[in-house]
Amino acid sequence: MTIRLTVQPAGIEIDVEPGESLLEAAERAGYSWPSVCGRQGVCSTCSVLVLSANEALPAASSSERETLQMLPAFRDDDDSLRLGCQIRPSADLAVRKLGVRPIEVAGCESDG
Ligand code: FES
Helix, strand or coil: CCEEEEEECCCEEEEECCCCCHHHHHHHCCEECCCCCCCCCCCCCCEEEEEEECCCCCCCCHHHHHHHCCCCCCECCECCEEECCCCCCCCCEEEECCCCEEHHHHCCCCCC
């Protein structure tokens, strides 16, 4: 079963294989996703706002919550802020994330 990830506001649609994180799926599909720590779950640059999910997401681990608490937008009573490198969804979901773009346009381009 393939899971569909929609990344807003760009409207990017990515198929997520079971067991994959959002970052892993995006990279496999040819997109760059902001990340500093290389999916270690400690930098928070991959964070997303979950807009909708067809099934409840697995709860954040204590280490994910610890990283999320560094973000100004974190609220104890709201679990919509998550780390894209840690979420492994089991159903379609939509997230808000800026900076996700096709790898071929993410780097510098040369006209020579
Ligand atoms: S990539 Fe650093 S916390 Fe996810």
